[in-house]
Amino acid sequence: MQKGKIFVVGFGPGDYEHITKRAVDALKQSDFIIGYKTYVELIEHLVTAKSIVSTGMTEEVSRAQEAVRQAEAGNIVSVISSGDAGVYGMAGLVYEVLIELGWTEKDGIAVEVVPGISAINSCASLLGAPVMHDSCTISLSDHLTPWKIIEKRIEAAAMADFVIAFYNPKSGRRTRQIVEAQRILLEYRSPATPVGLVKSAYRERQEIVMTTLAEMLNHDIGMLTTVVVGNSSTFFYDNKMITPRGYQRKYTLGEEKQPLRPHQRLKKEAEPWAMDQETGEAASGYEQISVQKIKKPKKSSLEMASLALSLVTKKPITSSKTYIQQSIESIFEVAVSPGVANKFFTSEQMRTLADIVGENGTMEYTPEHQIHLKIPTDDPQAIVDALRQVEFLVAPIGDVVNIKACDFCYGEKAESIPYAEQLQEQLGGLNLPKQLHIGFNGCGMACYRAVFDDIGIVYRKSKFDIFLGAKPVGRTAHAAQPVVEGLEPEQLVSLITEIINEYKANAHPNERLFKYFKRVKKILNFDYQDMMTKIKVEPAPCGD
Ligand code: SAH
Numbered sequence: 001m002q003k004g005k006i007f008v009v010g011f012g013p014g015d016y017e018h019i020t021k022r023a024v025d026a027l028k029q030s031d032f033i034i035g036y037k038t039y040v041e042l043i044e045h046l047v048t049a050k051s052i053v054s055t056g057m058t059e060e061v062s063r064a065q066e067a068v069r070q071a072e073a074g075n076i077v078s079v080i081s082s083g084d085a086g087v088y089g090m091a092g093l094v095y096e097v098l099i100e101l102g103w104t105e106k107d108g109i110a111v112e113v114v115p116g117i118s119a120i121n122s123c124a125s126l127l128g129a130p131v132m133h134d135s136c137t138i139s140l141s142d143h144l145t146p147w148k149i150i151e152k153r154i155e156a157a158a159m160a161d162f163v164i165a166f167y168n169p170k171s172g173r174r175t176r177q178i179v180e181a182q183r184i185l186l187e188y189r190s191p192a193t194p195v196g197l198v199k200s201a202y203r204e205r206q207e208i209v210m211t212t213l214a215e216m217l218n219h220d221i222g223m224l225t226t227v228v229v230g231n232s233s234t235f236f237y238d239n240k241m242i243t244p245r246g247y248q249r250k251y252t253l254g255e256e257k258q259p260l261r262p263h264q265r266l267k268k269e270a271e272p273w274a275m276d277q278e279t280g281e282a283a284s285g286y287e288q289i290s291v292q293k294i295k296k297p298k299k300s301s302l303e304m305a306s307l308a309l310s311l312v313t314k315k316p317i318t319s320s321k322t323y324i325q326q327s328i329e330s331i332f333e334v335a336v337s338p339g340v341a342n343k344f345f346t347s348e349q350m351r352t353l354a355d356i357v358g359e360n361g362t363m364e365y366t367p368e369h370q371i372h373l374k375i376p377t378d379d380p381q382a383i384v385d386a387l388r389q390v391e392f393l394v395a396p397i398g399d400v401v402n403i404k405a406c407d408f409c410y411g412e413k414a415e416s417i418p419y420a421e422q423l424q425e426q427l428g429g430l431n432l433p434k435q436l437h438i439g440f441n442g443c444g445m446a447c448y449r450a451v452f453d454d455i456g457i458v459y460r461k462s463k464f465d466i467f468l469g470a471k472p473v474g475r476t477a478h479a480a481q482p483v484v485e486g487l488e489p490e491q492l493v494s495l496i497t498e499i500i501n502e503y504k505a506n507a508h509p510n511e512r513l514f515k516y517f518k519r520v521k522k523i524l525n526f527d528y529q530d531m532m533t534k535i536k537v538e539p540a541p542c543g544d
Helices: 021-028 037-046 060-072 091-100 119-127 147-159 176-186 301-313 347-357 380-389 417-427 489-506 513-520
Strands: 005-010 032-036 051-055 076-081 110-114 135-139 163-167 194-199 207-212 225-229 235-237 240-242 248-252 329-337 362-365 371-376 393-395 401-405 436-441 455-460 463-468 481-487
Touching: 005 021, 005 060, 005 091, 021 037, 021 076, 021 110, 032 037, 032 060, 037 051, 037 076, 060 076, 060 091, 091 110, 119 163, 119 194, 119 207, 119 225, 135 147, 147 163, 147 176, 163 176, 329 380, 347 362, 347 371, 347 380, 380 393, 401 417, 417 436, 417 455, 417 489, 436 489, 455 489, 463 489, 481 489, 489 513
Parallel strands: 005 076, 005 110, 032 051, 032 076, 135 163, 248 329, 401 436, 436 455
Antiparallel strands: 163 225, 194 207, 194 225, 235 240, 329 371, 329 393, 362 371, 455 463, 463 481
C-alpha cells in the first residue's frame, strides 16, 4: 500500500497572488483537503481533490485526527491554515496528534509543513513598513491560553518596545481583551503611537485604518482584523506607517540621508550603543536611546487623571515620563572651513566651534581642509546660523561638490580668487552620484595638488588649465588628465558647470568622476586617456 502523506499548508492571506507555488502543488496532489469552512471556500477553486472535509472553527483537533487517519490509510492529505500554518495554525496540532500515536519520521507517514505568508507580513505590507525592527505576534485569544500569561506577554512586549501584531484581537464574545491590551500598552507607550488596523488583508472586504493607540478602539476591530502597534519610533508618512530600521539618523544641510556606508556600519565608533565584545556591556552615555526600564509600580492620581483626559480629549499627554524614551537620535553632520581661499581660523571661530560641538558632538579634521562636525540636535538651523555668524563657510557632507583652493600665497597671487568663489557659490554643495572635489590652485606650482583632484583648475599666465579625473587614493592612484590649456577666465565657470552637469546626468550612483570618464571615454569633447603607465613591479626579495 502507498504510504500516505500530510501536507500542512499555509495558503497566505487569502488571494491567489499570495499563495506559494509549493502550496498550490500540495493542494493539487492531495486526495483530501481538510480545513475550516471559510478557508476551504477560499481555495476550493484551486483543487481537484476527491474529498474536501470542511469543519467548524472549534473542531481543530478532530480535523487533525481526521487528517492522520486518512494519511495512514495511504492518502495524500492537505490540512490547510490561513497565513502560515505554523502561526496559530494547524501545524502544531497535527504533530501533537501524531506524537500521541507514537509517530516518528522514520517509520511513520510523511509530513511536510508548507510555509505561507502570515498576517503580520501581509498586513504590514498594506500598512507601509511598520514591522522592520524587532517585533512579535500576540494572540489575544484566551481559549487555549490563560489570560494572565497573555497579559504578561503584552506587558513584556510593551516594555521592550517591540512592534506588536495582535492576532485574534476580538470576536463576538471576546471583547474585553483588546481593551485591556490597550490599557497595558498605554502604561509604556505614548497615546500617539501609530496603530494600523487591517481587516481581511488581500481579500474581498479588505479594510485598512491608520489610527493611534489612544483612538484605536473607536474603529471596527473584529475576528478578521490584525492590529499592528508601532514601537516608540514608528511614524506616519503620507498615510503609511513606517518603523525606521535603526536608532540613529544622520542628516546634513538640506537633506536627510542614510548615514553609514556598508563598510562603516559594523565599526565600533559608528555604532557606539552596541555591546562591547569584551565586557558584554553597552557603552555608557547611550542611555538616552535605550529603553527606560523603570516603570513606576503605580500611577499617581495626577497621571491617571491626565491619561483619562487624554483619552477623552484625544490629545496626547504632555508629560511623557512613564513612556519608553527611545526615540531616534538625530545627528546633524556638516562641514566648516574658514573659506574657499582663506586658511586662517579666528579665535572667535574656534570658540564658537567648541561651544556648538559641546560635550556630545565631535569635530574631525579632514584631508579636504574642512572640519566635519557631528552634533546631536533637533535644531540644525540654529547651528548653521551660529556658524555663519562667525563667517564660517558651511557645507554639506556626503556626495556633493566640494571646492578647495590654495591659499594663493597668503593673497599675493589673488587675481583668480573671485573665480574660485564664484565656483563655490554656483556649485558648492551640489548633490552628485558621488563626492567630487574641485581643486583650485592660483599658480602653476599647483602646490595644493589640484592635479590630484576630480577636477583640477590651475591658474597660469592669466588663463586656466583644466585637469579631469584623478584617482587620488588607492594602489592605482594617478593624477588627473590635462584636458584644456589656456582657458579664458570668463569661460571657466560655465565649462566646469557643463562638465559637472554631464557627469551628474549620466553617472551611475557611487561612480566617481574618474570611473565615469574611463567608462564613457568622453566628457563633453574631451577624450579619455589612460593615465596609468604600466610599471613592472619587481617581486620583493625573499632574503635567505
Ligand atoms: N495562521 C494565520 C493566523 C490564524 S489566527 C496566519 O499566519 O496569518 C487568526 C487571526 O489571524 C485573525 O484573527 C487575524 O488577526 C489574523 N488574520 C488572518 N488572516 C488575515 C487577513 N487576511 N487579514 C487580516 N488579519 C488576518
